[in-house]
Amino acid sequence: MKIKDKEIYEIFLSLSYSQLKDLFRKAKSKQEQDFIKVLVPSTLILKMYRVVLSTIMMEY
Incomplete structure (x- = not known):
């Protein structure tokens, strides 16, 4: 994993x-x-948001 660019x-x-x-x-x-x-709670919430958003986008 490239850490320096992230x-x-x-x-x-x-x-x-x-x-x-x-x-x-x-x-x-x-x-x-x-x-x-x-950072952990906001990270987990953002991961859930991405999953929900990608699921919604797949439906359309």
Whole structure:
């Protein structure tokens, strides 16, 4: 995976839920854990939105 060309949010979007949980467990500081806690819910919501949107688009 090319990380240098991606924004941090795009990197989070490319990770699965289990990978995100693993990333949280491996966080070295409370600040890292807090950062991940903030991004994970919005990442999961955006993934769901993409699935719903693609499903709607397939119907038309």
